[in-house]
Amino acid sequence: METVRKTALFEAHEALGGKVIDFAGWALPVQYEGIIEEHEAVRKAAGMFDVSHMGEVEVKGPGAFDFVQNLVTNDVATLEDNQILYAMMCYEDGGVVDDLLVYKFASDHYYLVINASNVDKDFAWMQEQAKGYDMSLENISSQVSELAIQGPIAQEILQKVVDVDLADIKFFYCNRNVTIEGAKCLVSRTGYTGEDGFEVYTDNESILKVWNAIMKVGEPMGLKPAGLGARDTLRFEATLPLYGNEIDKDITPLEAGLGFFVKLTKENFIGKEALAKQKADGLPRKTVGFEMEKGIPRHGYEVVVGEDVIGLVTTGYFSPTLKKNIGLALIDAKYGEMGSEIGIKVRKKVFPATIVSKRFYQKNYKK
Known part of the structure; x- marks a missing residue:
């Protein structure tokens, strides 16, 4: 320590x-x-x-809006002052650099809250994308x-x-x-x-x-x-994603079921072309919810149908609220129909599971 x-x-x-x-x-x-x-x-x-431990980056200057709008998947133009947006930063191939909150303080001042495990990587990525924009970036996490x-x-x-x-x-x-x-x-x-x-x-x-x-x-x-x-x-x-589980550099927001936060109608953002193509071609993989009577699923466990490995568990637990063994898994899209039977390999034994809605718990936000 x-x-x-x-x-x-x-x-x-x-x-x-x-x-x-x-x-x-x-x-x-x-x-x-x-x-x-x-x-x-x-x-x-x-x-x-x-x-x-979370990271914070300030973006200030006349070019702040244009920079952030190009950086993230969601539409920053919809924000009022002191409003917040959930979004992702993507690579050109559509994989996720990180998910983050975008705070708009003013049209020339934004505050980005990023994941602790990604602070150095994220800030380096932002600096790389910042060239040509009239604004300053400051990592104030410490x-x-x-x-x-x-x-x-x-x-x-x-x-x-x-x-x-x-x-x-x-x-x-x-x-x-x-x-x-x-x-x-x-x-x-x-x-x-x-x-x-x-x-x-x-x-x-x-x-x-x-x-x-x-x-x-x-x-x-x-x-x-x-x-x-x-x-x-x-x-x-509450089906809120965790970087490294539901999203990462090899999993796109669309595969993670986070398409709502990807505004393909925006003029441009990093990764837009790849994500638009993936949506048009059809998703090869999708994230599903599942529940099982026996066995507790964990991150990384294999998902199988017969002898075929069709994907991996991204997160799994015994739910303290629902009192059920539930999980999320990224699987071959053709197996992802609601109600389908799948198997979860827990150590060396396969336990049956059923694909269910990912809405395990009804969120109680005050709108």
Whole structure:
């Protein structure tokens, strides 16, 4: 653990009994009380996550819009100031560099939130694409700390420590001028759990007092600190993709079932030509949901039909909310019809599974 990076909340995690692991080069808690308990707290009340390992890049200047619009798959032209967009950055062949959130602060100022494991790669990619645009790129990841408070009573808890009316922040919007315990914060109505909630960004020096203030008012109401384990089970139930599982350089957004976030009607973006061709030709692979009576699926397990390997499990778990063994798999498209029977190879034994809707859990966002 000596070589990994620590967030400004590292000592708080230790004090709370967090089980710390190395995640993408960061020392972060995988759980405190337990993954199931933390998962259920987010579904029924609220949980709070340290997500300070995420990356942040600022794009400023007259050419900022044109640059970001060309960089990502979604249509940045639809954004109002202080609105947020989910998108992907793609390679020319349609594979995914990363998925990200695009915050529009102004027509000449954007804020990109990227995955921790990809920060260096993503920033190098952005710099490579930036040539010819009249704007500046700055990787400010090391200066920013972030926490996420998620769950049905997240607003009620956070409202007790902020100086604005959180009801005014709509889903996928933000307020850049929120004060918590004297610290200036950016608060957005976003998250990665399928529940209503907020993400709070501030400087490294202020994040501990922000965390402590929220925990102090929230714990009596049912707020629990939550780790990476619950973060993964929650996002999976809500069918939210994880880079390296559902999307990566060898899996396109269309194959991952994320075509909604790919606007082929845009004039241009990196990877558009390849994605348009893939859509026109028909997808060779597709991502499906499945459930199984016996055996718990895991990332990388083979999916079979008879003797043929038709794909791989991208994510699989025993769902704490649904009490079922469920998974997502990227498979040969011809086998992907709803209700089809497939097999999941768990170690050396094949267990039967059925293709079902990927909508495992009904998201509870506040629109």
